[in-house]
Amino acid sequence: MRRRRKLEFLAFLLPVGGAILILPPLVLIANANTSIFGFPAIVAYLFAVWLALIIATYLLQHKLGSLQDIDTEPETQPAPPDSGTLK
């Protein structure tokens, strides 16, 4: 349960963190008139964030995948009302 919550939190953090990184004001820091490896800083920054998001999603989906396999198993019994054990 604890592992699941951790993973789900990470899965939640990815899009939120990604949005924070590509939206102002953070993106304005990278919007400088310099270049990195021949790329303008802002281009390098946006593509780097993008690639990092892809890699993080790739790594996370492996872990989440095992949860999903459990979820997709057909249940035979309808779940009882939540008895509050998840607190």
Add this chain to the structure above:
Amino acid sequence: MISGSLVIATAVVYVILLFALAYWSDLMARRGQDKLLRSPLVFTLAISVYCTSWTFYGAVGSAARNGLEFLAIYLGPTLVFTGWWFGLRKLVRIGHNQRITSVADLISSRFGKSGRLAVLVTLMAVVGITPYIALQLKAIATSLRVILGSGFDGDELAQAGPLPQSLDDIGLAFAIAAAMALFSILFGTRNVNANEQHHGVVAAIAFEAIVKLIALIAVGLFVVFSIGGGFEATYARAGDAGIVLNATDAFGPRWLTITILSAAAIICLPRQFQITVVENADERHLRTASWAFPLYLLGISIFTLPIAIIGQSVLPAGSDPDMFVLTLPLAYDQQGLALFAFIGGFSSATSMIIIASIALSIMISNHIVVPIALRSTKVPDHESGSGMTRLVLTSRRISIAVVLLLGFIYFWLTAGSGALAPIGLISFAGVAQFLPAIIAALYWRDATARGALAGLLVGFAIWGWSSFLPSFATSSEQIAALLQAGPWGIGFLRPQALLGLDGLDPLVHSVFWSLLGNTIALIGVSLLSENNAMGRLQAHLFVDVFKQSTGGHARYLDSSATLNDLLYMTQRVLGAEPAKALFAKLAPHNKELEATPPTPEFISKLEKELAGSIGAASAHVVLGQVISGESITFEEVLQMADETQKILEYSQRLEHTTEELQSTTSKLRAANQQLRELDQQKDEFLSQVSHEVRTPMTAIRSFAEILLKHDDLESGQRQRFLNTIHDESMRLTSLLDEILDLSALERGETLWHNEPVEIGAALRRAIDVCTPLTNQHNLEVRPKNLTEDVWVVANTDRICQVFINLISNAAKYNDAAQPFVEIDTRTEGEELLVDFSDNGPGIARGDREIIFDKFSRGKRDPESSHSGSGLGLAISLEILIKMGGSLKLLSTGGRGARFQVRLPLAASRVRAPLERA
């Protein structure tokens, strides 16, 4: 220069190739060899239908004009896919569980299978997608004109005025629209599937995704490394090309707005919904798509900016940046590459048009045509049973044609004005109006159908006014004037400055107002209205989709229809063969269709399968027509699905248990109280016994001590003392005997045999026994009416014991001058009554209650205090109760006591003495 015939031939061959691929894929799917087709890779590539000619051509144009802004179009979807676990996964799960066929079906199904909502969403989608279709038509037309033109010749482009060109374009666009309509109809409407999946089409789309990616990368590599001399050199030209990368306002409201719009579009666009949710074969494919689709987007946009930079710096001023992908290879005489690029652009446009028109046609036929047909009195009903199938297919074919015609008309009315990207953004803003309703559908249980309707209407109206309408401004003077002054000169209602909000970018302005109004209306109206029973059930099934078992819920109860009726109806919808196959799948064991009534589960499954081809609302209506039981009462809905109800039942059970516990506790408490009282009685009894035993014991001990200490006592005195000791020990013995007797009686240990007893004899015996005592007290015993031959059921010894006790009591306590006791017997009904009346002091009023208690002697004088144990009456009462009789103290008015004994008469001898008497 590329010859026109070569271009046309290539395009035709390409289309034939796609057809062959689609046909082959369908064939494989039917044979069950569809592993590759149902792979996550194909799924991911199919999602890339997101990248249309807007991406292929338009992104470069957008980069040339607005720098990095084009990236936002791809970053929004990237964020949505990285968050797949929370959004898309839920959407896909619901899509599978509920057999959702389109975005309209999703919204309608969630809000109580509302037909009105389905129609509204369908209309909104058709209108919203129209500019997008026009964009594709424009892209194909322009690219065709560019590649068919004499290679690259800026002069010719400049000489040809806008008017003849646009005439050409319009003719071309119409031809393309017609060809695309034919193409889509042939592709997408060959049959009606039970689950609305098109394996062939998906395979073709996936193939096109590869083609467009490779084509764009090929052009990109050529441009960057052949022309530009590497990335660094290319970017170094950016300034010269007039592309400002570090604009201070590049990441302002417009960046944010486009990110939000593109994130919304990847979910709300009908074609994206079709591929991601409807065509999805396995929920787990999302896993791969979550990273692979963003990677695809990254790959396809990596060369966008360099192409724009090189195009701007190399090609003459005034060239259309939207066509750089094509014009750059042409300018450098790379005709093969140019042709490949054209095919890539053609791929991206056709894939969008095919999927979008199929998705829209499904919506139109399921939510508009079929419901109207069902409500009309005469549904086409041929003997083959395929009337509905034919209707569905025909309506879809017409819908595709209409959708493309609308796209063409939009293209015509806007005169092909403007760049590609802004046209696409109008569509994005239109379909983004579905987003609040979809989010509410997935996460907000209390969202209602009215709320969704209100939100959609408000959002759509504002979008239409502030975004769609202004797009006609270039071709219509009235609309241009309207933009300037507002309707009837009302400045507050100017489409691009609503409520006087001036100075914003028109796109930001429109998106802000429409989504704000949409959301406020959705929330406000939802809070003010209530879901009906179906709405509540569906809300539960959507919001809590992960908490449910995968099995469907039974939603129909008793029905009068048989399986045969349902089969007949299903045949009308799906066609004869698919219906039979479906029934074989759903009810494999039922051979006798005529007689068997369908189970609720079966009907529920069937509804979902039907919903997979004609939409939830229509499937509900169809089944409702056949099954007279219709759906469910309100209580049943709650019982079956409402989580709240489950919790309520649970708490009721708890309450019930608590009540039981409480009653048990109070019973226990009562028993405990009783035990405590009994314990107290026992203590009292023990202390009384001790007290009673103590008195004679004290006497015995003191006299014995005197006898031991004083040897010189005279014999008379010694004799007296010894007599006292003897008497006291006798009294003690008899007391202990009585206690034992009473305790044995109370515990029911003493068993005796009741037999007929002649009462007169028993009385005489008792009187005889008491004679010494009565003589001692001068008590006169006066037997009265001492009847002979009256028999009672009793034990002779015990009944004598009672009589002796009563007579001796009368003797002991009577202090009258001439004491007597009168014994009177008589029969009364089935009972014998014996009264003992004396002329003694009587029983004090206060003692009457306790006279039968143990150790109670009533009020008496000290002299006679030693003469009784106080157990006599208690024992007597106990004995009589054992015999089925009773002992009572009757009131006498004046002096004296009167005890009455009642005994049951012996049955066989009752009559005889009375008759004789």
